[in-house]
Amino acid sequence: MLGTARLTSLRDFRQAGISRRLAVGGAVLTVLALAAALVSLSLGPVDIPVAHVASIVLSAVRIELADVGRTEQLVIEQIRLPRILVGAVVGMGLAVAGATMQGLFRNPMADPGIIGVSAGGALGAVIAIATGATGLFFLALPTFAFVGALAATFLVYGIAAVGGHFSMATLLLAGIAVNAFLGAIVSTIIIVLPDNEALREILFWLAGGLDSRAWEHVQISAPLILAATAVILLAARDLNLLMLGDDEARAMGVRVGLTRAVLLAASALATGAAVAVSGTIAFVGLVTPHILRLVLGPDHRVLIPLSAIAGAVFVIVADTVARTVVQPAEFRVGVLTAFVGAPFFVLLLIRNKRRAQAL
Amino acid sequence: MTRVAPSTALRADDLSFRVEAKSLLERVNLHADRGQMVGLIGPNGAGKSTFLRAMAGVLRVHEGVVWLEGEDLAALPAKEVAARLALVPQLAPYTHGFTVRELVLMGRYPHLGRFEIEGSADDRIARDAMRLTETEEFEARTLDTLSGGERQRVFVSRALAQQPRVLLLDEPTANLDVLHKLRVLDLVRRLVDEGLTAVAAIHDLGMAARYCDRLILLSAGRVLAEGAPEEVLVPEIIESAFGVESAVYRDPATGSLAVSVIGPSAGNGVPPPAARVNGWSDHEDREADVVAPGAKAVRP
Numbered sequence: 001m002l003g004t005a006r007l008t009s010l011r012d013f014r015q016a017g018i019s020r021r022l023a024v025g026g027a028v029l030t031v032l033a034l035a036a037a038l039v040s041l042s043l044g045p046v047d048i049p050v051a052h053v054a055s056i057v058l059s060a061v062r063i064e065l066a067d068v069g070r071t072e073q074l075v076i077e078q079i080r081l082p083r084i085l086v087g088a089v090v091g092m093g094l095a096v097a098g099a100t101m102q103g104l105f106r107n108p109m110a111d112p113g114i115i116g117v118s119a120g121g122a123l124g125a126v127i128a129i130a131t132g133a134t135g136l137f138f139l140a141l142p143t144f145a146f147v148g149a150l151a152a153t154f155l156v157y158g159i160a161a162v163g164g165h166f167s168m169a170t171l172l173l174a175g176i177a178v179n180a181f182l183g184a185i186v187s188t189i190i191i192v193l194p195d196n197e198a199l200r201e202i203l204f205w206l207a208g209g210l211d212s213r214a215w216e217h218v219q220i221s222a223p224l225i226l227a228a229t230a231v232i233l234l235a236a237r238d239l240n241l242l243m244l245g246d247d248e249a250r251a252m253g254v255r256v257g258l259t260r261a262v263l264l265a266a267s268a269l270a271t272g273a274a275v276a277v278s279g280t281i282a283f284v285g286l287v288t289p290h291i292l293r294l295v296l297g298p299d300h301r302v303l304i305p306l307s308a309i310a311g312a313v314f315v316i317v318a319d320t321v322a323r324t325v326v327q328p329a330e331f332r333v334g335v336l337t338a339f340v341g342a343p344f345f346v347l348l349l350i351r352n353k354r355r356a357q358a359l
Numbered sequence: 360m361t362r363v364a365p366s367t368a369l370r371a372d373d374l375s376f377r378v379e380a381k382s383l384l385e386r387v388n389l390h391a392d393r394g395q396m397v398g399l400i401g402p403n404g405a406g407k408s409t410f411l412r413a414m415a416g417v418l419r420v421h422e423g424v425v426w427l428e429g430e431d432l433a434a435l436p437a438k439e440v441a442a443r444l445a446l447v448p449q450l451a452p453y454t455h456g457f458t459v460r461e462l463v464l465m466g467r468y469p470h471l472g473r474f475e476i477e478g479s480a481d482d483r484i485a486r487d488a489m490r491l492t493e494t495e496e497f498e499a500r501t502l503d504t505l506s507g508g509e510r511q512r513v514f515v516s517r518a519l520a521q522q523p524r525v526l527l528l529d530e531p532t533a534n535l536d537v538l539h540k541l542r543v544l545d546l547v548r549r550l551v552d553e554g555l556t557a558v559a560a561i562h563d564l565g566m567a568a569r570y571c572d573r574l575i576l577l578s579a580g581r582v583l584a585e586g587a588p589e590e591v592l593v594p595e596i597i598e599s600a601f602g603v604e605s606a607v608y609r610d611p612a613t614g615s616l617a618v619s620v621i622g623p624s625a626g627n628g629v630p631p632p633a634a635r636v637n638g639w640s641d642h643e644d645r646e647a648d649v650v651a652p653g654a655k656a657v658r659p
Contacts, residue, residue, distance in 0.1 A: 015458070015499050018476065019476070106453070106455065234473055234474075237468065237471075240457070240465065241465060241468060243454075243455050243457075244452045244453075244454060244455075244465075245452045245453075247412070247417045247418075247448070248448065248452050250416070250417045250437065251415050251416075251417050251441065251445075251446045251448075252441050252465065252466070252468050252469065252521075253436075253437045253438035253439075253440065253441030253442070253468055253469040254437065254468070255437055293456070297456060297457070297458070297461070298455045298456045298457055299457070299461060301476070
């Protein structure tokens with residue numbers, strides 16, 4: 001039995017049954033996520049020992065471990081914890097949407113931004129800032145960004161489905177066109193904007209970041225992203241079949257059009273919610289599923305849930321580095337993921353190419 | 360609406376399919392009883408793949424009805440169709456790093472609910488399917504490490520894992536060596552003798568005659584001849600469909616019909632199109648050959 005065989009290498013692990021890959025991979029990644037969160041909670045301008053962090057977190061469930069200061073408690077509860085949770089949820093949403101897009105496009109290079117979500121979100125946010133709408137109500141910025149993200153997706157999908165015949169190739173091209181067009185509008189706004197403060201704010205937002213994220217941001221993004229992830233998870237086997245081609249999937253009993261529309265909508269929702277609370281954080285959606293696929297294989301029933309956890313780890317770690325390396329200033333997490341993600345990705349490509357040539 | 364007798368596993372009534380003005384199928388009929396193997400023969404571009412795809416419900420025809428075990432295929436849920444009928448594609452699709460075992464297990468899809476994962480029963484069915492097609496030895500490998508013939512057997516294996524009552528095969532032996540050609544067709548024939556119904560597009564006329572109960576000869580999207588192998592494999596009919604001169608005889612070694620192609624039929628070597636023989640205008644039909652039946656553009 002494969003399930004009981006000793007795992008001597010990653011290659012063997014790839015051959016294990018899906019429950020085993022899920023259990024082992026899930027356990028490893030969950031431990032990583034918890035460790036990353038604990039370390040992240042303790043690091044910052046005020047250093048808080050990990051023991052105190054644990055004590056504060058556990059006090060929420062009425063377990064008192066150590067005496068901790070009121071300041072420490074406030075820093076954890078009101079500043080670091082919500083920020084880390086937003087990061088985790090954003091990473092989850094981006095990675096799950098990335099894995100789904102790569103499956104739908106049958107291309108490991110697809111990114112959640114491909115359907116215009118990021119560009120639409122950016123435009124929404126820029127409009128909110130430029131028009132001063134951000135002053136109207138507390139969550140104006142994420143709301144505008146979210147609406148922009150979904151509107152752009154609808155537009156791209158609408159173009160691809162014109163004439164009642166949906167085409168993934170048109171979707172890709174329409175995504176490129178809409179991205180370029182919305183990007184041009186954003187550039188125009190930036191150029192003509194007289195207000196320097198607003199300009200700074202826009203550039204700051206475009207770079208993607210998790211600074212001063214509060215519980216409200218968790219509340220608006222987490223339900224959407226978790227719901228979208230659940231939907232995608234339920235269609236994971238259908239996505240496996242869709243990867244083999246529309247006709248193949250149809251012949252095996254998949255309702256191709258419906259399944260694809262649901263998966264696209266769920267990905268757009270997850271990405272839109274992530275973009276709304278964090279701006280554009282690059283490379284998480286591309287790199288995370290890519291690496292996991294190398295270890296776990298292409299089955300989305302394994303890939304989707306583990307991408308969710310791995311994406312969370314990725315963003316928590318990146319954000320922790322971003323806010324601690326250049327203290328007291330702050331690096332933008334979106335810039336950092338691009339700085340680290342892009343070269344790492346290139347390394348991966350080169351390594352894979354070498355291996356392919358060696359065969 | 361007429362109710363089809365249950366002994367008819369698959370029936371196609373007057374299927375027509377066009378791409379723009381081009382007719383790829385023109386009122387094509389078929390009926391296959393339970394436990395029968397029907398062979399589709401005909402030149403390239405005759406519409407064999409299109410016909411099979413239409414009968415699998417992958418391609419929606421413009422006119423005509425496909426009856427699957429007496430029920431209108433178009434009215435059945437896709438999963439219900441796939442639980443009864445499987446299609447082995449002519450070309451293995453690109454499989455993105457799935458292993459042979461994973462691909463064969465995908466055949467269980469129509470039998471599983473949304474919240475189910477494959478259990479030990481599914482594993483056993485997949486393993487049996489792999490054993491029957493001798494793909495078990497490379498179950499852990501990905502498709503890109505296999506030869507064309509091995510890939511083809513993997514997809515036969517996946518179709519068997521679907522546990523269909525009707526099996527459609529599109530050139531199942533095109534990439535196989537002589538031995539595996541015999542083994543795959545022997546396997547299908549054995550399953551047919553046990554009650555499966557099979558419709559297979561087969562290029563090799565001798566093989567088609569040897570394994571099939573009936574043959575349907577398609578040419579330019581139309582049925583040119585239909586019946587027992589002896590009735591269809593007649594030099595005149597072969598000439599009108601393929602444009603070759605041939606001799607048909609009973610092979611003393613196998614006891615079944617064999618076709619020896621002597622050469623292009625007399626004249627210019629260009630096949631006298633089937634269309635002309637039957638009094639249809641021919642020039643579009645020739646062009647129908649150019650449109651690959653598997654081309655993406657053909658979906659309405």
